[in-house]
Amino acid sequence: MSCDVRSFYKDKNVLLTGGTGFLGKMIVEKLLRTCDVEGIYLIVRPKKGLAPEERLKSLFEEPILAKIRENKWKYYKKIHALEGNLAKKELGLSEEDKELIRNKINIVFHCGAFLNMDSKLSEAIITNVRGTLEILELIKGTQNFDAFVQISTSYSNCYEKVIKEKFYPPPVDPELLIRMSEELSPNILSSITNELIGKWPNCYVFTKAVAENLLLTKAKNLPVGLFRPAIVTSTVSEPIAGWSDNLYGPLGIVLSSYCGILRIIRANGNLKSHTVPGDMCINAILCFAWDLNNKWKTSQDTYNPPVMNFSAKNTKLLLSVRQYIDCINRSDYPPFKKAMWHQMLFLIESKFCYIILKFLLHTVPAYLIDSLLIMSARKARMKSIYVKIEKTSDILSHFLMNEWDISNESVKKMWENLDEKDRELFNFDINSIDLNLYFKNMVTGMKKFILKEDMTKAKIHKQRYKRLTLLHYTLKYSLIGLSVIPVYRTISRLVSQKKR
Ligand SMILES: NC(=O)c1ccc[n+]([C@@H]2O[C@H](COP(=O)([O-])OP(=O)(O)OC[C@H]3O[C@@H](n4cnc5c(N)ncnc54)[C@H](OP(=O)(O)O)[C@@H]3O)[C@@H](O)[C@H]2O)c1
Numbered sequence: 001m002s003c004d005v006r007s008f009y010k011d012k013n014v015l016l017t018g019g020t021g022f023l024g025k026m027i028v029e030k031l032l033r034t035c036d037v038e039g040i041y042l043i044v045r046p047k048k049g050l051a052p053e054e055r056l057k058s059l060f061e062e063p064i065l066a067k068i069r070e071n072k073w074k075y076y077k078k079i080h081a082l083e084g085n086l087a088k089k090e091l092g093l094s095e096e097d098k099e100l101i102r103n104k105i106n107i108v109f110h111c112g113a114f115l116n117m118d119s120k121l122s123e124a125i126i127t128n129v130r131g132t133l134e135i136l137e138l139i140k141g142t143q144n145f146d147a148f149v150q151i152s153t154s155y156s157n158c159y160e161k162v163i164k165e166k167f168y169p170p171p172v173d174p175e176l177l178i179r180m181s182e183e184l185s186p187n188i189l190s191s192i193t194n195e196l197i198g199k200w201p202n203c204y205v206f207t208k209a210v211a212e213n214l215l216l217t218k219a220k221n222l223p224v225g226l227f228r229p230a231i232v233t234s235t236v237s238e239p240i241a242g243w244s245d246n247l248y249g250p251l252g253i254v255l256s257s258y259c260g261i262l263r264i265i266r267a268n269g270n271l272k273s274h275t276v277p278g279d280m281c282i283n284a285i286l287c288f289a290w291d292l293n294n295k296w297k298t299s300q301d302t303y304n305p306p307v308m309n310f311s312a313k314n315t316k317l318l319l320s321v322r323q324y325i326d327c328i329n330r331s332d333y334p335p336f337k338k339a340m341w342h343q344m345l346f347l348i349e350s351k352f353c354y355i356i357l358k359f360l361l362h363t364v365p366a367y368l369i370d371s372l373l374i375m376s377a378r379k380a381r382m383k384s385i386y387v388k389i390e391k392t393s394d395i396l397s398h399f400l401m402n403e404w405d406i407s408n409e410s411v412k413k414m415w416e417n418l419d420e421k422d423r424e425l426f427n428f429d430i431n432s433i434d435l436n437l438y439f440k441n442m443v444t445g446m447k448k449f450i451l452k453e454d455m456t457k458a459k460i461h462k463q464r465y466k467r468l469t470l471l472h473y474t475l476k477y478s479l480i481g482l483s484v485i486p487v488y489r490t491i492s493r494l495v496s497q498k499k500r
Contacts, residue, residue, distance in 0.1 A: 003419070003422050003425065004290065004418075004419060004422060005286065005287050005290045005418065005422045005425070005426055006034065006035055006036065006421075006422065006425060008146075008289070008290040009031065009035035009036065009037050010036045011036070011037070011038045012037050012038060012106040012107055012146065013037070013038050013041065013104045013105050013107075014031060014039070014040050014041070014107045014109065015042075015043070015101060015105045015107070015109075016028065016041070016042050016043070016108070016109045016111060017042075017109070017110050017112030017131075017135065018109075018110075018112030018113060018151075019040075019043070019044065019059075019111070020042070020044060020059060021111065021112065022232065022246035022278070023151065023232060023278070023281070023282065024109075024111045024112070025062060025064050026064065026235070026278055026279060026281075026282040027282055027285065027286070028040060028059070028065070028079065029064055029068060029239055030238070030239075030279075030282050030283070030286060031286070032068050032075045033067055033068060033239060034426075037078065038078070039104070040078060040080070041080050041082055041101070041104075042056065042079070042082065043082050043084035043112065044056065044081045044082070044083065044084070045084065045085040045086075045092070046083065052081035052082070052083045055081065056079065056080075060076070062245075063240065063449050064240070064245075066239070082100075082101075083097070084097070086114075086131030086135075087123070087126045087127045087130075090134055090138070091138065093138075098138060101138060102138075102143065103143065105145070106144055106145060106146045106147075107146050107147045107148075107289055108139055108148045108149070109149050109151065109285065109289070110148065110149065110150045110151060112131065113128050113151075113204075113208070114127035114128055115204055116204065117202040117203070117204045117205075117248075117395045118391065118395055119203055119204065120189070120190055120193075120203070121181070121189050121190065121193045121197070121203045121206075122184075122186040122189045122190075124203040124204055124207040125177055125178060125181040125203075125207055125210075126181055127207075128210075128211050129174050129177055129178055129207050129210050129214070130181070132150065132214050133175070133178065133214055133218065136148075136214055136218045136219050136224075137218070139219075139222070140218075140219070140222070145222065146223060146293050147224075147225070147290075147292055147293045147296075148219065148222060148223065148224040149225055149226075149227050149289050150211070150212070150224065150225070150226050150227065151227050151229070151285065152208050152212050152226055152227070153205065153208050153230075154228045154274060154309050155205050156168075156205050156208040156209040156212055156228065158200070158399075158402075158404065159199035159200060160404075161402075161403070161405065162405045163228075163309060163404055163405070163407065164309075165307045165308060165408070165409060165410050167212060167213060167215075167305075167307060168212075169213075170209065170210050170212075170213040171197075171198065171209060171210060172196070174210045174211065174214050177210055202398075212226055216305065219305070220304075220305065221300070221303065222296075223292055223293050223296035223303075224292070224305045225289075225291075225306045225307070225308070226305060226307045226308070227284075227285055227288050227307075227308050228307065228308065228309045228310065229276060229281045229310045229311075230274035230275060230276050230311040231250060231276070231399075232246070232249075232275075232276055232281050233249070233250060233251055233275045233442065234251065234278060234441065234445050234446075235279040236279055236280060236433055236441075237279065238283075240445075242441030242442050242443075242444050242445025242446075243278070243445050243449055244278060244442075244445060244446070244449065244450065245449060245450060247450065248392075249275075249396065250273070250324065251450075252392055252396075253265060253345075253393060253396065254325075254328050254442075254443075255446050255450065256389050257325075257343055257344075258328070258443065258446070259339050259343075260340045260341030260342055260344075260468065261340060261341070261385065261386075262389055262393065263344055263345060263346060263361040264345070264346045264348060264354065264357050264358055264361050264362065265345065265347060265348075265393045265396075265397065265400065266347075266349070266351065266354045266394070266400065266401065267321050267347040267348070267349070268321065268349050268401050269320060269321045269322030269325075269347040270320050271320060271321060271400070271402065271403040272312075272321075272403055273321055273324065273399070273400070274311040274312040274313070274317075274318065274404065274406050275312060275319075275324070276311065276430065277317075277430070277433065277438070280427065280429075280430060281310055281428070283426040283427055284308070284414070285310075287414055287418065287422070287426050287428065288306075291414050291417070292305075292306050307410075309410075311406035311407075311408045312406075312430060313405065313406055313407065313408045314408070315430035315431050316431055316433065317430050317435075321347060321400055322347065325345060327436075327439045328439055328442070328443060329343065329345075330439070330443075332440075333439075333444070334447055334455075334461065334462070335461050335465035336446075336451055336453060336461065337451070337457070337464070338451055338453070339461075339464075339465055339468060340468075341471075341472060342465075342468050342469045342471070342472030342473075346361070358390065362386045363383075365382070366383045366385075367382075367383065369382045370383055411428070415428065415429060
């Protein structure tokens with residue numbers, strides 16, 4: 001049986017930006033484990049006092065690379081760190097490394113980005129727009145080049161309610177925007193941010209939308225393509241079930257609510273949200289590089305860079321926010337040791353009710369706990385935890401109060417074009433998921449990989465959680481009782497007055 005996708009990667013050299021991030025780690029792992037590549041080159045910046053080489057070493061310590069660690073002598077020599085920074089001119093690469101890229105690299109996954117939705121515009125432009133321009137300039141001189149995949153997001157043009165698999169006109173000329181970010185002070189740029197980003201809800205999606213268009217203007221005649229995942233969540237099975245280390249999106253909400261901290265969010269529970277599993281998203285990305293290379297080879301002169309949306313449309317994962325939360329709130333899933341209270345999460349649409357309930361369910365308990373902490377000579381921390389959590393959930397609420405129709409026709413076509421063996425190796429058929437198992441693994445994975453809790457003590461954690469549940473219901477019914485008594489007294493007084 002032939003394996004076209006695997007053969008496509010055999011003995012190739014792959015360059016990756018964002019290899020230390022959530023998606024990037026999964027790409028590195030899958031390429032090493034399945035694709036028999038010759039080498040993987042990661043553009044890595046120094047961070048927190050660690051040089052790129054040291055960061056690479058700690059990458060191998062991550063649970064997602066456990067299978068790779070078992071065969072470390074086979075794989076370690078294949079992976080290399082190139083010191084660079086997407087926010088620097090010419091990516092901050094040395095002349096030697098630029099030369100190496102031009103001579104050696106066959107396939108590029110441009111995955112690195114500045115994802116902070118609450119960021120200043122200047123930072124987002126420099127990393128997401130200029131960083132993309134710089135990498136496209138770099139690959140122009142590359143010999144034996146097979147594919148460049150730019151990872152964007154399904155929400156880059158989220159002012160539209162129907163997201164098609166096509167390029168949308170840029171809100172502003174990318175190069176003009178870069179010049180503005182270089183020439184205007186960050187303060188001036190901040191003061192005109194709202195006018196500039198207009199109908200986009202934040203700087204992250206705005207800069208992603210601008211960067212997409214660079215593929216058309218700077219690399220139209222090259223084998224390039226645009227891949228737009230929806231919201232990426234835990235893995236289904238590869239290389240381990242339930243892995244994630246990303247708390248930006250729904251997983252952040254799930255985790256903080258499962259810990260009994262987040263109790264209310266502004267969301268319309270009936271609207272559908274597009275989440276996709278991490279491993280399936282990576283499989284689709286790897287197949288997309290192969291697919292676009294095929295298209296480019298057959299029609300180089302008339303080649304139009306393809307756009308692929310990887311969304312949950314027409315799959316069993318297209319769940320409403322309410323259904324998603326119900327799937328996760330199963331009592332047979334393992335509770336967290338770090339849970340501070342019994343889990344409950346209200347979805348509220350009205351801004352007014354949200355503000356009131358947020359005060360009652362977050363602010364009041366936070367002040368109570370902080371007062372107790374201060375009285376026992378410990379540091380108050382709940383208020384600051386709530387400030388952070390509420391900031392994130394307020395940013396996300398735009399995506400929980402709206403619904404999008406994200407076309408994914410080309411994903412289906414690509415699936416149909418894969419042979420049996422490739423389908424097995426690179427499964428991205430979301431309908432093949434067992435939803436119950438997926439959500440159970442998601443919660444277990446959060447406990448294991450994000451909170452790093454001792455899984456052998458799950459029974460003790462369950463008993464502790466039962467006590468929290470008992471406390472929760474005792475408090476709840478006592479409060480209900482306390483509020484019912486005055487009402488009962490008033491009614492009986494009125495009735496007895498009437499009788500008299
Ligand atoms: N996660 C999702 O749900 C999702 C959904 C749709 C699209 N996407 C897209 O998928 C891509 C990867 O996202 P992710 O979730 O993996 O994000 P992530 O975990 O935050 O990773 C971002 C990566 O970009 C790197 N990076 C950021 N600024 C850099 C700079 N100045 N120089 C060099 N590297 C830099 C980071 O490196 P450091 O380790 O040095 O910080 C990290 O490796 C992004 O393009 C994003 O837009 C993600």
